[in-house]
Amino acid sequence: MAVATAVPRSGEAVRPMTAGEKKVILASSLGTVFEWYDFYLYGSLAAIIGAQFFSAYPEATRNIFALLAFAAGFLVRPFGALVFGRLGDMVGRKYTFLVTILIMGISTFAVGLLPSYTTLNAYGIGWVAPVTLLVLRMLQGLALGGEYGGAAVYVAEHAPAGRRGFYTAFIQTTATLGLLLSLIIILSTQGYVNSAYPGTTVTNPDGTTTTLTAFQVWGWRIPFLVSVALLAISVWIRLQMQESPAFKKMKEEGTHSKAPLSEAFGQWKNAKWALLALLGLTAGQAVVWYTGQFYALFFLQSILKVDQFTANVMIAWSLILGTAGFLIFGSLSDRIGRKPIILGGCLIAALTYFPLFNMLTANANPALHAAQASVPVVVKTNPDDCSFQFNPVGTAKFTKECDVAKALLARSAVAYRTDPQPKGTPTVVSINGKDFAVADPAFAKAVPAALTEAGYPPASGNPTVIKAANPIDIFTGQKLAVIGILTILVVYVTMVYGPIAAALVELFPTRIRYTSMSLPYHIGNGWFGGLLPATSFAMVAQTGDIYYGLWYPIVIALFTFVVGLIFIPETKDRDILA
Template sequence: MAVGTTVPIADEAARPMSAGEKKVILASSLGTVFEWYDFYLYGSLAAIIGAQFFSAYPEATRNVFALLAFAAGFLVRPFGALVFGRLGDMVGRKYTFLVTILIMGVSTFVVGLLPSYATMNEYGVGWVAPVALLALRMLQGLALGGEYGGAAVYVAEHAPRGRRGFYTAFIQTTATLGLLLSLMVILFTQIYVNANYAPVVVTAADGTTSTLTPFASWGWRIPFLVSIVLLGISVWIRLQMQESPAFKKMKEEGTGSKAPLSEAFGQWRNAKWALFALLGLVAGQAVVWYTGQFYALFFLQTILKVDQFTANVLIAWSLILGTGGFLFFGSLSDRIGRKPIILGGCVIAALTFFPLFKALTAAANPALYAAQQNTQVVVKADPADCSFQFNPVGTAKFTNTCDIAKALLARSAVNYRTEDAPAGSKAIVNIAGKDFAAGEPTFAKDVSAALTASGYPAATDPGIVKIAIDPKDGLSNFAKVIDIFSAQKLTIIGILTILVLYVTMVYGPIAAALVELFPTRIRYTSMSLPYHIGNGWFGGLLPATAFAMVAQTGDIYFGLWYPIVIALATAVIGAIFVPETKDRDIFTYDDAPAR
């Protein structure tokens, strides 16, 4: 079918997918899966990487720093969108793809080679390790900032009218499939390394020693190093791709933009649609997405004390069961529209996050859930002594007695409330009527004992969901991924799958909706920036922000207010200002479609 040929939407929707269209989708999707795999490795291994590169800080602060380093890759994504979006609109979609995949693949491989803080500190330059890690994360973010918009535009410009939602939904599956691939590689590596190599004894700066599994010590690097193979496959795939027909026709007619950045964002008639896309579509989609996948994984491991292997297996099953929702909702959006599905998903998610995460707690760690209901814990402290434990530059160590008390309780997943104490007084933790003074030599030990006596479970509590593996069994442990047929595990997978379905609902139609808002000449630039501000900033900062909110308030669910408020705001703004776009002709070169 020649570009520009008019075909009735009904006929286009009815015809089968051609071999050429299948090749376009496959080539775009596979390369993007590998790129998301690279990016998600860090998110999946954030706790281990935090221990390797931020070991100079206390555990609670280390977790925040690790999540912030993860978020750093998201923070620079809008800048990547500007740089590569401009290239994509001026030079072409295909060659921009090649540059982004090369930057992503090489920077991910180098993370696997990067010396830890402890290693660099032997030479007196321990700070180099976290700084280098941060730089590599930013390179990954820049590359990903140029990746998504190009893939979405490329597929949409090949798709027949009336089926853009369905075709671009294949691109939407790549983020989840990339996460699933990273989880599977991590699980396989973890099982193999821990079965065949001895634990490693490490000595901290204060002289204390601890024992790490070989995976936590050095095996975590293998999934990063493996990415060099995926990079080779991705480059080969992208070399087989042809340029977008819409872009080629635009170049032949000489109607391309000579200054896509200024045209897209310097002219209000175009810039306003980028703003509406950000606030009325993408921001809510982003927080629902990251809550359903990343924060759910973080919540299981850090708050509910589920071991890494079990948490990864449960999340992986929810992704397997829920991923088909991307194609379902993408196709549905071709029939009923993009807006009702995306905004409806935001509203449904916002209304149900609290009950779903409480149900997740009750199923995954029932003793913790019961203790939170039955044990009253109060922190009595001078308000001036309490900090908001969110420090992106790493200059504070949170050593006030109030901070010490809250950090200990947050690590133990304790729900507590705070009462003001006289100015200058030291913080006191009251557990079931008994006081413990923060800062005392035995404070942590005494509080832990009191919490245990009150019903708070240890990480080894048998009631916590667990898929048991034995390092001596080697790779046969991999068969344990199907050890899910118990009421507890199936309940958790069911809850997680609902969260993933919310993700598919808001994310499945988003690429088509964004492509249709902007003209061909500035489409790559225009759609990339709001997408990456929304997902990079609103979404990428969600885990670190939610964790800090939990530590500040003493409520393990309080961090959910962040995605809830943003999702509801998006639903309101989108309903008022964002037009329905499913029937638009995207082959428009001189101006945006009539609105």
């Protein structure tokens, strides 16, 4: 399949996709479906997975270990980008990302088969379960590090000139579709399994008993196991694919790189573009992406106290309504350029996050919104005793009086201010002028009760908080307003994410393209984006302002806007065979 390099003339009709091009897009995109399907599965089921594989520890500790295993997948992604990017530039795009999807798919499927700690401990090898889980997570992370770059490069190098933005946007679309698919499978499996099968009563290490649903005991494995269908289809299609024409041409001419890592990052003329791609494109894209989908979900559940089912339903509908934006903005970038859309999305998001999230609070939890505006809460403490509660994997302990007070208020989504006190002064929380000392043994119960009395909604039984009875229970003014706000956030995601694959592919020469684009993408999304929820929540706890965490994506998005505007060239008309 040849690749055209001439840009279509103004007004020239764009031909439809050929059957071969459709197959290329499908084969490449299924890996991205895996990426986000697995990501959301593990993130959503972390507490259940912790109970299965770290049951030798107390609940808080097992959740920490589950999150550590989750974080391991993030941390190794850039290393996967280096390993598989190098292979992709040396041996070819097709075979490299065939390997990555096999590793990723088999690892995801294996999580569903992995025996629990309790099962293996009966044979004296309980430790094998958590260790194997960690290994599988790291394999997934390594594979994911090579998957995206291969898919983006493969599609772009098959796309006709003037259509790379539109063609590669399908990869971006299926990322969200993978997220949506996982959400649907989790909700449908949970509903069916729990209604069709009885729960199980288990005895805890301290002698107490807990009743677990069928989904918690074994049903959680089903979403992991059904991923084998995606794997089989994807491998079958990819085995029929040909190598990308750009790589074949380069291979025939003998111009492919013999040492892509040193050429991409050891020579400043190339390394500077990887750095600029990170700071001027992917860092801002990542924080807008994570804010619009994952932080919005976190904000609904952890701060606005919307139940998990309802929050997932609201996010699912926003994804359904907004997903077409990937194709729209990808196609638009073929006409007006990548920079205006990606950087424009960063700028618009940064300028509107505060009012949008304020509107989200007012509509999703009106009682909380009213209480924050009317109930004065003050933390009287010595600021030197307050930690910045950054805790991305849940391992840190914050035990100072100031930390205990702020953590309790942050979990309750209370708006408060800090009144500095002299060193040695005990920390006190004042609610409507009434003081509660943190050192008082009754503090943890007295403060929530006082907040409820003052006007804050209770943790349960809040009649004003949004609630959906089923996935189509959305036709009220409150629910439609929330979905509308979330859809706007998803549209921002489509602006920055739709054209990003084409922009990255076009930024680097063919001989080191796979290696060069994969690293800034995975550092941007894995580290800048992956740290967003933990960083933002720490900022909320530090300041007492539930919106203060938005400064994290706003500052990074604005920084990317400035760097990209000054240093990133427009690339839509580049000949990517060069």
